[in-house]
Amino acid sequence: MQERFCTCGKMVLVRYGSNVKSARNPIFMIADKKIVSAVRLCPCCGMPLDINTLR
Numbered sequence: 001m002q003e004r005f006c007t008c009g010k011m012v013l014v015r016y017g018s019n020v021k022s023a024r025n026p027i028f029m030i031a032d033k034k035i036v037s038a039v040r041l042c043p044c045c046g047m048p049l050d051i052n053t054l055r
């Protein structure tokens with residue numbers, strides 16, 4: 001898993017799949033109080049998470 005940051009500064013974990021198809025569609029996860037959950041929108045600013053817009 002990689003650590004990336006939303007433009008608002010929220011840390012987002014990115015997990016790439018093991019095959020080519022899923023590698024193009026990484027799974028975004030947020031760690032909050034030791035609970036990790038998959039998300040599609042930033043819980044902080046509501047922006048749709050996109051690998052190209054994360055820092």
Ligand SMILES: [Zn+2]
Pocket residue numbers: 006007008009010042043044045046047
């Ligand atoms: Zn955000």
